[in-house]
Amino acid sequence: MIQLITGIPRSGTTLCCKLLNQREEVIALHEPINPAAIVKNADANMALAYICKQIAGFQHAIENGLPFEHGDKGGLEIDNPVGQQTSDGIRQVVARRGQVLLPKRVPGSYQLVVKQNALFTALLGQLSAEFAVTAIVRNPVDVLLSWLTVDLPVNRGRIPAGERFATRLAAELAAEPSRIRRQWRIYKWFMYQFHQYGLKVLRYEDILASNGSTLDKALGLPAISRQALTPQQRQFAPEVLQELGSIKAELLAADFYGHYSTEDIAARLRQCGL
Structure with missing residues (x-):
């Protein structure tokens, strides 16, 4: 069985892959599809055909012990594509796309999970008709603070693989x-897409609190024992908090389709001093 994971960037989707890869019967791939490799004039249906072909290729490679492209050439253990090193206050990406080689697996002995954020979200109309898709979300305060401090296109308020x-x-x-308002539009777009196509939605906060069992259950997997998961506490520069604070009213007034209440947002803003 093939399952897809999508989610809001910086909401823990890569961590979800790491948690799933702790299971013998699952292989979870982090961003193995390069959106730039899809032909320039492709429409949504052509993109769907390309994705299906890529997924079949991953299966073939895994079952025959062949190398295949992956979002991090270091393998399946990555839990955060952004490292701790900063440049001018911006955390740098450490994941490097490349080839990986896994031990050969017998067909039917594993469940394949493929994770892509923006590309899958933009194509949910097509993908959700073909695959089971689960979405990961996170409190917008934490997401936007992360976007403001990481070296990714979303730091500039753009999401190329989604916009295409x-x-x-x-x-x-x-x-x-x-x-910040471009970033806010992007966040709302992700949430709307998940709601519009009726995806199963998991909150990052619940995945952490359950040590991953919420994720296991959503994918139909039996619970396993894991080490306790704890969120990292980060400090943000005053100018970053000020930029986020400029949309405080919008954050408190937004509809998060039942996933976050006004108090959820207000409490996190208070913790940040906003």
Whole structure:
């Protein structure tokens, strides 16, 4: 069985892959599909065909002991594509796309999980009709603070792999001069897509609190014992908090489709001094 994971960037989707890879019967791949490799003029249906072909290729490689492309050439153990090293206050990406080689697996002896964030979210209309898709979300305060401090396109308020197949989003982002409001539009786009296509949605906070058992259950897997998971505490510069604070009213007034209450948002803002 093949299952897909998508989610809001910086919401713990890579950690989910690491948790799943702690299981003998699961192989979870981190961003193995390079969106730039999809032909330039491809429409959504062509992109779906490409993704299906890639997934079949991953299975073939895994079952025949062949190398295949992966979002981190270091293997399946990555739990965070962004490291601790900073440049001008921006944390740098440590994941490097490349080939990986796994021990040969017998067909039917494993469940394949493939994780992509923006690309899968933009193509949910097509993908959700073909695959079981689970989405991971996180409190917007934490997501936006992360986006403001990591060296990814979303730091600039753009999401290229999503914009390519979500032309309305691309137009809205191009017309918005404020970085934080572009980021806010991106966050809301992800949440709307998950709601629109009726995805099973898991909260990062619940995955941590359950030591991954919430994730196991959602994917139909029996619970296993894991080490306790604890969120990392980070400090943010005053100018970062000020930028986030400029949309405080919008955050408190937003509809998160039942996943986060106004008090959830307010409590996290208070913890940040906002």
